[in-house]
Amino acid sequence: MALRLSILYVGSRCPQELASADPHFFLACVNTPDAITSRKQRPDVVLMDLFAHDAELDPEKVRSWVEALRTHHFKFFPAIFIIVPEDTRKSVRLSLMASGADQVVDWPLDLWEIEVKAKGAIDKLHLEQTLFSKSGSLEKSFGYLDRFKSELKEVKDELLEDKSNLNTALKQIHQMSEERRRLKQSLLDIKTQMAADMKGFGHMLYALIRQRVELNRGHGERVGKIACFIATQMGGSRKQFEDLSRAGMLHEIGLLFLSKDYICKKVSDGEDADQYPLTSPSGYDQAMIVQFPVKGAELLSHCRGFEGAAAIIRCLNENVDGTGYPDGLKRRHIPLASRILAAADELETLRENNPHVGIQELLSELEPKIGSRLDPEVAGWLEKYAVLHWGGETLKVRGVGVEQLKPGMILSATLFTRSGTKLLPAGQTLTRQAIDKIIQYHRAYPVDETVYIKV
Secondary structure, three states: OOOOEEEEEEOOOOOHHHHHHOOOEEEEEEOOHHHHHHOOOOOOEEEEEOOOOOOOOOHHHHHHHHHHHHOOOOOOOOEEEEEEEOOOOHHHHHHHHHOOOOEEEEEOOOHHHHHHHHHHHHHHHHHHHHHHHHHHHHHHHHHHHHHHHHHHHHHHHHHHHHHHHHHHHHHHHHHHHHHHHHHHHHHHHHHHHHHHHHHHHHHHHHHHHHHHOOOOOOHHHHHHHHHHHHHHHOOOOHHHHHHHHHHHHHOOHHHHHOOHHHHHHHHOOHHHHOOOOOOOOOHHHHHHHHHHHHHHHHHHHOOOOOHHHHHHHHOOOOOOEOOOOOOOOEHHHOOHHHHHHHHHHHHHHHHHHOOOOOHHHHHHHHHHHEOOOEOHHHHHHHHHHHHHHHOHHHHOEEEEOHHHOOOOOEEOOOEEEOOOOEEEOOOOEOOHHHHHHHHHHHHHOOEOOOEEEEO
């Protein structure tokens, strides 16, 4: 492929034959280097004709022409070829190249010589352009690298700051954890102390009740034990056990509001009874006998930790048929814990008032109160407690499943469904008809898993 060249001639004898000889050459001519400033397009080669009228070498003139040419700010400087006569000495040629010329060509101009030497200049230009591009890319890369280093330093500083903040936070978390552990231990100690204080306070109140108003010592503890047994069988929670145990011990605390004369007459032994002649209770004492659960609940409600027991005691005199006191509540509207406590109190009071009566007679006396005073569902477990804890040895009781019932067996406890429906009374001898009735009910309304019979 022919080399396309843009040539600028500086001198007085413009070689127009170059342009006419080769259409790939583009020639422009100016007289002096200063005229180059008027040209906007960069030439590939500048031909400087210094010897057009003067065959002698003038170094200053050469230098001035080269400097004048270099004042034109090309991005890539064109190649400078200086035209010399053919007989110019080698030393002169070298001197010209030392003054800034890229090549020295002979006059008259040889097109092939210019093309060959220009090719080297073009290759040099391409190298300069490539170098410039690489330098630009490298400079840009260095710029990116510097910015990256700057950003990396900022990130490093931020990370160091975050690390410092994290260490501070970890120290604070450790301190908070230690403080939390200490507070947790303190809270546990406080709870333990509070539980001990509550237990001690409860025993103190119970000692007062036992000393002042209990007709049978230990009545409250026994009622609490019965109530907790029933609650266990009916799936009560630990909190209910605790509240029922306290309520059982303290359910008579309201009796402390009775008059001194009435208490002394009811509680005193025989030798002191003469000091308090038998008289009818006053109106105040009569009202207090009915209201004592409410009064006791009001007293306990002001004692922290006894609120649950107070709520249970308040409904102690409620009857499941709605005839009780203070609110006349009916069955399901009476708290279950209060129904359990009332049943336990009734059973224990019957036993204390009839110490020489057998278990079967006690259960017979309890029977009329089921459905009116007592919840049938609770009463079923009440009878089982009496049979298991008071009459197991004398009555020779054992438990069997519904599917094991046979004619001739005798029920040792009243049989209820889980919903509280009474099926058969205690002491009844089972017949085939009675067993079929039990099985029929058991399918629709399950009875207790264990049926207690006499051996």
